[in-house]
Amino acid sequence: MKLNEEALEDYFMKELRGMGWNDIPAAELGRDDPENPLIESELIDSIRRINQYIEDDDIQQVIQELRGKAASIEGCKSILEYLKNGVYIKSATTGEPRKVKILDHDTPSHNSFTASRQVVFRRGDQTIRTDIMLFINGIPLVNIELKNPVGMSETWADAYRQIKDYEKTVPELYKYVQMGVAAEDFARYFPIVPWLDEVPTFEWRETDGKLPQKSRKQGHEHHTGLPAADILPLLRPERVLDFIRNYIYIRTEFGSTTKVIARHMQYHAAERIVERVLRNIRGEDKRNRGLIWHWQGSGKTLTMIFAASKLYRMKELENPTVFFIVDRRELEEQLYAELAALEIHQPERIESIAELKRTIASDDYRGKRGLFITLIQKFTDKLDDITAELREHGGETIMDRKNVIVFIDEAHRSQYGLLAAQMKDMLRSAFFFGFTGTPISKRERDTYDRFAYPPKRNTSTSTS
Numbered sequence: 001m002k003l004n005e006e007a008l009e010d011y012f013m014k015e016l017r018g019m020g021w022n023d024i025p026a027a028e029l030g031r032d033d034p035e036n037p038l039i040e041s042e043l044i045d046s047i048r049r050i051n052q053y054i055e056d057d058d059i060q061q062v063i064q065e066l067r068g069k070a071a072s073i074e075g076c077k078s079i080l081e082y083l084k085n086g087v088y089i090k091s092a093t094t095g096e097p098r099k100v101k102i103l104d105h106d107t108p109s110h111n112s113f114t115a116s117r118q119v120v121f122r123r124g125d126q127t128i129r130t131d132i133m134l135f136i137n138g139i140p141l142v143n144i145e146l147k148n149p150v151g152m153s154e155t156w157a158d159a160y161r162q163i164k165d166y167e168k169t170v171p172e173l174y175k176y177v178q179m180g181v182a183a184e185d186f187a188r189y190f191p192i193v194p195w196l197d198e199v200p201t202f203e204w205r206e207t208d209g210k211l212p213q214k215s216r217k218q219g220h221e222h223h224t225g226l227p228a229a230d231i232l233p234l235l236r237p238e239r240v241l242d243f244i245r246n247y248i249y250i251r252t253e254f255g256s257t258t259k260v261i262a263r264h265m266q267y268h269a270a271e272r273i274v275e276r277v278l279r280n281i282r283g284e285d286k287r288n289r290g291l292i293w294h295w296q297g298s299g300k301t302l303t304m305i306f307a308a309s310k311l312y313r314m315k316e317l318e319n320p321t322v323f324f325i326v327d328r329r330e331l332e333e334q335l336y337a338e339l340a341a342l343e344i345h346q347p348e349r350i351e352s353i354a355e356l357k358r359t360i361a362s363d364d365y366r367g368k369r370g371l372f373i374t375l376i377q378k379f380t381d382k383l384d385d386i387t388a389e390l391r392e393h394g395g396e397t398i399m400d401r402k403n404v405i406v407f408i409d410e411a412h413r414s415q416y417g418l419l420a421a422q423m424k425d426m427l428r429s430a431f432f433f434g435f436t437g438t439p440i441s442k443r444e445r446d447t448y449d450r451f452a453y454p455p456k457r458n459t460s461t462s463t464s
Contacts, residue, residue: 037170039135076175111136111241126170145163280431293436323404325407328375366401376419408433
């Protein structure tokens with residue numbers, strides 16, 4: 001393959017087609033007005049397809065709601081919320097509130113996936129032409145900009161800067177777009193945050209076990225030997241849909257608002273957790289615990305949050321209870337602050353043993369539903385009375401419920417004594433996932449034995 005920017009664009013489009021994106025030329029998208037970023041005909045068809053018994057007037061309300069949102073921080077927040085959870089309108093027929101889905105996250109095949117190159121967008125007399133735009137249900141969600149993979153004058157950083165310039169030129173487009181990809185021989189992805197001049201960019205890697213090869217430019221690494229190929233698995237249609245719902249969030253902290261997007265190791269770890277829970281719930285796997293061995297700077301807290309949030313909204317778990325267990329007050333404060341900063345289901349802090357008892361005893365001992373943060377130190381022998389009540393109860397209790405998930409921070413420190421035993425007795429049917437940067441493997445303190453499924457040790461002896 002002769003490498004230049006056009007050839008890289010051809011290569012990307014070929015790969016996108018192979019993954020399930022419909023390759024539609026820009027002139028055939030059905031966009032009559034380049035100042036409107038939406039493919040409205042496709043959006044209307046998609047809304048009809050994924051929402052039962054919907055009137056044309058209701059569909060127009062949804063489109064007016066989308067188009068009417070300003071390209072501001074608050075407008076971008078609303079658009080992301082609509083993409084995740086749907087748009088609330090007042091039904092034109094009944095006058096009752098109704099939620100209308102614009103993306104179908106539960107059945108990905110119900111969505112339409114469109115990739116188009118050299119799409120023109122305009123604001124007034126200013127025009128941009130994006131290299132590749134990915135639309136789901138007619139909504140532009142991923143902007144890919146490419147540079148010559150063998151040229152020395154431009155790199156992925158120039159493609160990144162081009163997208164950041166485009167954000168200012170046509171802000172109406174970027175209230176919808178959630179992810180940018182900047183690529184040459186090497187590629188990086190990043191959240192679209194139009195109100196910030198700079199955002200962090202990330203490399204994508206699949207957990208395929210392959211050793212990286214050196215890139216031809218700037219000493220970067222990739223796995224395949226093909227230009228920017230490592231980014232392509234991130235762009236699978238169902239994965240883009242998954243990222244929109246579960247791995248991109250607005251964060252507001254200390255008066256500053258940005259977006260967070262999962263890095264590759266956070267995504268893969270969270271997905272492994274979700275998979276283990278779902279396979280167990282479905283009766284496909286008996287394992288109900290796991291160990292996440294992370295390194296400093298890998299974003300362990302966000303990994304827990306991504307996994308917890310995705311599990312919490314899943315229908316299969318039928319309104320679960322999710323505990324975050326820490327062993328120090330400062331860790332509790334940090335985790336609560338991180339969760340509170342995100343546009344996400346907010347947790348409750350269990351700050352006393354009495355509160356923990358009420359949480360456990362709620363709903364006739366089936367336990368309160370939601371997200372909870374507490375210290376392992378709350379699980380003392382002062383809970384012996386409620387533990388006895390759980391054992392003696394005639395019906396289902398939190399002891400029996402499988403839709404209880406426990407995330408344990410610094411799992412190597414606190415999971416070997418009476419506190420941990422009390423917790424695991426009360427939540428004996430729950431899932432336990434331990435996070436640690438320094439697992440311990442000793443006879444009486446073994447993090448692997450507590451949370452993982454290591455090969456059984458050979459305890460027999462032999463003589464030579």
